[in-house]
Amino acid sequence: MRTQRLEPRARPTQKRAGQTVDLILTTAAKLLEENGFEELTTNKICTAAGITPPALYRYFPNKYALLCELATRLMAAQNADLAQTAITKGGARPTVADMEEQLAAQVRITRAFPGGVAIMRTLYATPQLIDIRLSSHWSMVDGLKSSQTWLAARMSEPELIRRLRLAVELGNSAIEMVLEDPDLDEASIIHDVAEMIVAYLTKT
Structure with missing residues (x-):
C-alpha cells in the first residue's frame, strides 16, 4: 500500500489564504458527512467549494491530508475541554x-463540530489515519497525568499512565x-461507562 502524505503542503500566512483553507475544510467536512470517505475526492471538494484544484493542492496533497x-x-477541541475540566477537578477524587459530564461534553463537541461524527467514524475505519487517533489519545493521557494529582498521589507513574490510557x-x-x-x-x-472508569481509576 502506498503511504499517503498526511501533512499539509503549506500553512496559510494571510487572512485570505486562511479563508480558503477554512472553505476547503468546511466543504470537505460537509461532503464527508453526506457521502462518506470512500466517495470523497479532491475534485468533488473543488467543485462544491467553487475553487480550482491548484488552489486546493497548494495546501493539501490529497484527501487523507484533508481528513488529518x-x-x-476536532481532537484539539475535545482535548481542550478535557484539559480544562481536569485542571479544575484533578485535585479531588474522581466522581x-x-x-x-466529561463524556457528555465530548459527545456535544463532536456533534457540534462540522462533520464531527463522520470524522470520528473515518478515523476508526481508515488504517492510514491510526497514528492521528493514537497521538490524540496519548495527548489526553499526558494532560491528565499532570493534572490528576489525587490519583498521582496514590499510585506509581507507570500505573497511572496505564490506567489513564485505558x-x-x-x-x-x-x-x-x-x-x-x-x-x-x-x-x-x-x-x-462513567461508573466503570471511576471504579477502575480509583481501585486500590
Missing part, C-alpha cells in the same frame, strides 16, 4: 457525576457507540 487536518482540529479508550469507545447508534439509551451508556 479536520481530525486534528461518577464528573465523569458523566480510561481514555473506554471513554472514546462509549462516545463512538452513542454517536453511531442513536437508538441506544445515551444517558445510560454514559452513566455505565
Whole structure:
C-alpha cells in the first residue's frame, strides 16, 4: 500500500489564504458527512467549494491530508475541554457525576463540530489515519497525568499512565457507540461507562 502524505503542503500566512483553507475544510467536512470517505475526492471538494484544484493542492496533497487536518482540529477541541475540566477537578477524587459530564461534553463537541461524527467514524475505519487517533489519545493521557494529582498521589507513574490510557479508550469507545447508534439509551451508556472508569481509576 502506498503511504499517503498526511501533512499539509503549506500553512496559510494571510487572512485570505486562511479563508480558503477554512472553505476547503468546511466543504470537505460537509461532503464527508453526506457521502462518506470512500466517495470523497479532491475534485468533488473543488467543485462544491467553487475553487480550482491548484488552489486546493497548494495546501493539501490529497484527501487523507484533508481528513488529518479536520481530525486534528476536532481532537484539539475535545482535548481542550478535557484539559480544562481536569485542571479544575484533578485535585479531588474522581466522581461518577464528573465523569458523566466529561463524556457528555465530548459527545456535544463532536456533534457540534462540522462533520464531527463522520470524522470520528473515518478515523476508526481508515488504517492510514491510526497514528492521528493514537497521538490524540496519548495527548489526553499526558494532560491528565499532570493534572490528576489525587490519583498521582496514590499510585506509581507507570500505573497511572496505564490506567489513564485505558480510561481514555473506554471513554472514546462509549462516545463512538452513542454517536453511531442513536437508538441506544445515551444517558445510560454514559452513566455505565462513567461508573466503570471511576471504579477502575480509583481501585486500590
